[in-house]
Amino acid sequence: MSLSSVDYVEAQYMKKKTPEFKVGDTVRVSFRVVEGEKERIQVVEGVVISKKHGGIREMFTIRKVSSGFGVERSFPLHSPRVEEIEVVRGGKIRRAKLYYLRKLRGKAARLAERF
């Protein structure tokens, strides 16, 4: 009974184990997409440029440059639609939000690898 009612409800909906990844990592997200009756898994890859809020509201944003256009997509970390998050490559970074990547193109927009 030590949990408050709000914490109790949130705990019911949060994932028990969330994959470990950090801002700057390149990740592959498996995301369940429902199209009419059909359901399929979409895999999106990109650099994590922000993680925010925390708790059940935690969101993360990934960024990818796709045929010359920057594409960003945000996911709720605890959403049951986010099936799997796989770290492809670690990135060495010095700030919490990588919004500066939006202004950079090509070689300048790379991150050093973290091992």
Add this chain to the structure above:
Amino acid sequence: MNGLVGRKAGMTQVFSDDGDEVPVTILEMGPCFVTQVKTGEVDGYSAVQLGFDPFTKKNPEKMAKPQRVMFEKRNLKPQKVLREVKLAPGQEEPKIGDEIKVDIFQDVSHVSVTAISKGRGFAGVVKRHGFSGAPMSHGAHEQFRHPGSVGMHSMPGRVLKGKKLPGQMGNERVTILNLSVVRLFPERNLMLVRGAVPGPNGGLVMVTKSSRAKIRVKQAEPAKKGKK
């Protein structure tokens, strides 16, 4: 039983079965105890009085004597809050002392929530009625959040009734109709309701089964047939 008394615990978001994020208010409902049954013969109408929130102070004299004696006579634990609720039509009358829990909402899709809204004091017209106020620049001065003109000239020579003006805002009884019930947690007496509910966290709320949801469903069905 048509309703229950409880408290607002706060808001959060949960995920639906499809994975959609749903904004919910968490309500701690009951358990309530029947303290009095009002019948048509004696009281002229039929209803049930519910007691909620156990009185926990060690000194029983901290509760006013009329209330205290009422509980003592019926051999009930004293409760801080007493509220009256209508019986569902055709429902059997409960006995005094019966415990009523959230599970009465098990098969209910929509509820109405009544509570006292947060008080905002004597509020101006911009906050209270959503007026847009006056320009902040272009030579405007000392008139930024004023109501502007309140009427015409000597005809009619008075301000029309119902004119939106500054005044007390909030701290009034508000009922939100047809909030959908997202989920119940009978083990903790919790109820999740989609959307916002009036009042502060910890505020008292009355939840009643929605009578209007049925009407809405009835109207929706013929419309569907017409399209096809």
